[in-house]
Amino acid sequence: MTVQTQLNTVKAITAEEYETEVLQFEGDILVDFYAPWCGPCKMIAPVVEQIAQENESLKVVKIDADNSQELMIKYGIRGLPTLLLLKNGEPIATNVGASSVSKIRAFVNQ
Numbered sequence: 001m002t003v004q005t006q007l008n009t010v011k012a013i014t015a016e017e018y019e020t021e022v023l024q025f026e027g028d029i030l031v032d033f034y035a036p037w038c039g040p041c042k043m044i045a046p047v048v049e050q051i052a053q054e055n056e057s058l059k060v061v062k063i064d065a066d067n068s069q070e071l072m073i074k075y076g077i078r079g080l081p082t083l084l085l086l087k088n089g090e091p092i093a094t095n096v097g098a099s100s101v102s103k104i105r106a107f108v109n110q
Helices: 015-023 039-054 069-074 102-109
Strands: 012-013 028-034 059-064 081-087 090-096
Touching: 012 015, 015 059, 015 069, 039 059, 059 069, 069 102, 081 102, 090 102
Parallel strands: 012 059, 028 059
Antiparallel strands: 028 081, 081 090
């Protein structure tokens, strides 16, 4: 008999869902600001998914930057991909650009 465990996955959200999904979340959350046309964003997508699967206590969401200009301005995001790490709705760290699994792993575990 095998036991099926549910893996933590990356959830795509909209700017309208940001308040409830991110700001009101109690705990650690990683937000991946990406764009469908962004090559480096596509490169780190599997890495972000892997990080989500490795960290069941970390909520991981992605948001399309093209549809979230107000959030981009709010956090001063000028490059993609940008990973934003928040604790209880408060930003604690930012990582800009494509990064290796080990760098992102260290980023979320700071």
